[in-house]
Amino acid sequence: MTDKYIIGEIQTPVGNIPQVSTKLNIEDYLGTVMVRWSINRDNYKVKPGLYAVGNPTALSDVFVTANYKLSFDHLRKNLADLNAWLLILDTRGINVWCAAGKGTFGSQELINRIRLTKLDAVISHRRIILPQLGAVGISAYQVKKATESVHTGSAIINPSQLQTSKLSFSPESLKTNRGFNVVYGPVRAKDIKEFVNNGYKATKEMRKVTFNFTDRIKLIPVDLVYSRYRLLLAFALIFILSGLSRTGLSFHLAYEKGLYGLLNLFLAYVSGIVITPALLPYIPVKSFAFKGFITGIILSTVLLSFNKLGSSYPEMLSWFLLISGISSFLAMNFTGSSTYTSLSGVKKEMKVAVPIQIAFSIIGLILFVVGKLK
């Protein structure tokens, strides 16, 4: 391995464990920016397994995270000056929360990873610290139960692993047979030091998921990139339709009339993907689709007041419907990025919103064509 974050090795009873830096270098930061803009994000993984920061001993803490490079970077950065072990689970390069929701950051993977890394021979205590959000996929009491039987050849372990790992168990751990205690740490890695100094207790604030302005703004680039194909498709459609007239389809007309249509469309996107998320708590309704709808209406009204919404009544009305419908749909999709919407709630709002969004788009498009053919 030539990964730049590996800076040495730590000797343990089970062999040498790679030691990683707690300082991020320029490459790590560059990678973060690229991932935010979804460039090359598929290859942003860390090899699962055990790592060391500082010079940990058998008494040092173990912190668990996903093998998504950003999760890994974030954790090691926040462990500066500590001596600790990092247990990296194989979540196929997906962050803790998302992977926990899918079950890849789950009890089974944790149990297997403990066995594969022979963690019980590396440390003498039995406490492993997980990010709190990992609790969505991991059951602390089940992990404890399953790891209690680690040496007795319980059902889950495969015999060949048991054979090889048995050799390197320290005699002490063979005697005790204690299961691993999962301790849920703070939600955010930056609170880890305080959590440790606090005697492994998280304050209420550390336990709470927030969704402040910066959190929301950070997600906007991903949303923009994610919806770029749909936007291009919509651009193409409006451009072609702009070329319509009673005499047929003309590229010249499309070029002449289409540009402001593209601008309106782009603004509808900005309304749903940028403005609504940024102003989320200030739009006084709870449903996301409704929030996006309101932003879309306001935007259309502003455009209308500048006389930019269209050149005929049907066209103006069509843009009203299209902009608010698109804005509503995109804002509704932001539920997936938010940290407080429930499945039942989103289902409920979709039942009302999706039919309206579809109706607005269809009627909007028909009016647009009518306006052209008039």
Place this chain on the structure above:
Amino acid sequence: MRAFVYLKDVVTLRMDEEKCNGCGMCMKVCPHEVFELSGGKSHIVDRDSCMECGACALNCPKQAIFVKSGVGCAAGILNGIIRNTEPTCDCSKNGGGCC
């Protein structure tokens, strides 16, 4: 502080206080302060803040909590409808939250 509260009275979270032994695990894992301990038992004190993540139910050693967990994500639900499965996010966006 409840700056972000979603729709009222929609979540599936239920608690069987009979079974609860007051271990406090649900409070530790819940990211939205839904539970409070009093009289040696846990109680749901802020149901509308629940995001149905399922962490409490999964970590309750007494199986005292029920919640139909899933992703509160419109794109995930649409995915589920198209593929005729449970709602799943494709995770290609992998932002700070889910999906």
